[in-house]
Amino acid sequence: MTLEEFNQAVNLYSDSVYRFILKNIKDEDKAKDIIQDTYEKLWKKHTEVAFLKVKSYLFSAAYHTLIDLIRREKKQAQWDEADFRNHSHTDGYSDLNEVLHKAVEQLPETQQLVVMMRDYEGYSYKEISEITGLTEAQVKVYIFRARKFLKAYIGNIQVLV
Template sequence: MTVQEYNTSVNSFSDNVYRFILKSVKDKDKAKDITQDSYEKLWINRLSVDREKVKSYLFSTAYHTMIDMIRREKKFANYETVFEEPSYESENCDLQEILHSAIQKLPEDQKAVILLRDYEDYSYKEISDITKLSEAQVKTYIYRARIFLKHYIGKLENVI
């Protein structure tokens, strides 16, 4: 990977990585740090990283850094069985905003795979490579997340 290719990857993927992490951790500074760390690791390993897989490498590095950070900070909470009543405000009824508040209630694994699936349009196989989960797990998490999100916005629609 040349310097030019590296810099091109900064232009092409840094927004995506940053967005993915920001949506997961909800902290701009941490998202910035993790994005920078990911690119630092990419630069260090630029000779061994296949340029066709730079994006996957970045997402994978960012994802695992984020998981490590969450575990380190012991903020990992399992919402797997929690279906909280959705809260809403009249001025906050934009569907995407509701969805983005809903995904914060998902477990980390489900949140990550659904973001990778919807934001980056990754296949189950690609998400599996990034997260090191099996394809079956990825699919299961996506399906569970969809059920949860449907349940969440369905309740809101009923209230509205």
């Protein structure tokens, strides 16, 4: 990859990578740090990364940097032990967007990331698989489980409207 191609990659993909990270971490400063680290990694490997593969490389590197940060901060929870009925939403509320964001925040990091990539960013299962390093089957399972949890959390859509 040449310097011009690197600069073009910054112009083309920095906003979407930033939105993806910010949507998952909810901290602008940390998201900016992750983006900076991601582009630093790309620059260090610019001779090895083809320009046609740069988007996939950027999202993969950003995803792995995000996971590393989360693990360092030890924000992982034991989701297997959670009782989802205690966290379900049954009260009437008119701001569906806020309820949905609150529900997504309850998901484990991996499920949260793959759901965001699929439903928010519009990536295919194959692209998500390449970015995260998971198999397509794992991606589908995580998305299924996340959607199932979201459905249980939000409850009846009539309550929200």
